[in-house]
Amino acid sequence: MIGAISLFSATGSRVWRDLAPDPVAGRTPGNMAIWVAIFSEMSEFAIMFIVYFLAKVHFPDTFSDGPVRLNTLAGTINTLTLLSSSYFVAKSVKSVRMNRITTATRWLWLAVAAGGVYLLVKYWEYQWNIAQGIGIDTDLFFTIYYYLTFNHFLHVGWASGALLWGIWRLKSGHYRQDDHEGLETIASYWHMIDLAWIVMFPLLYVLH
């Protein structure tokens, strides 16, 4: 059993409470199709990371100066937001396993909100970049930065739509304690997007 904070406790007094058991050993969450998609997307991001590494060793000064010119605060807020969104989605899945459908829906709404915050912060960051005279053709670092981050931006956008679909399915009774593979599928895809950002954050904002 897992100890956890219950933000939506019915009693309001029990802060720590039991949570649902983990999936049965050997069982992979979601359906097989989403794992094909996840490995395809992870491979796509891996190719982009390799391009980044190759460009960095050939143009070390450009890639040393680039991260310093970016808005680290925006990158940090988006990292905290995406990691939190993954946590909210994980809590939603665990709530469904405990047959707490309303709670699961609320956690998923929080994840959608986090996705929205991410998109707004990224839009603001792009505007901030323009104000600093930074564009896609400024230098090779920023070309890769825009290619990586806009690609990721699109993923967060359409995956937020998938979360909304998950909320509708929860509310309409399609996901139950004993049948919620669809929700696990959406959750797995959302976590993949978080994983890609976990690599992107240090490459673009932290490492000089």
Next chain:
Amino acid sequence: MSLQPRGIDLIWLLLMLITLASSLLAESDTSNLFLVMVIAASVTFKGRMVIDRFMELENANPLIRSWMNAYFYVIPVLIVMVHAFPGQLAQWTRLN
């Protein structure tokens, strides 16, 4: 029920703290190889936690789990190599 160390709430908190620490490192000289290794290790840790605990692959199909985890060992090793041997790697990957 007390908080157990494997709870995902604790993991979320750790991930938040590691991210904030990484942001602070961004203000320092992160070309230092030791700091690069620390940052690469943080990528491995964060990736593993999301894969095992949020994605719930800890007890899943071993092939899927091992490929996902491998991603978060290979990429951080590449991060360190790019900073440790940039000249050598540039020489190996030159087209002419």
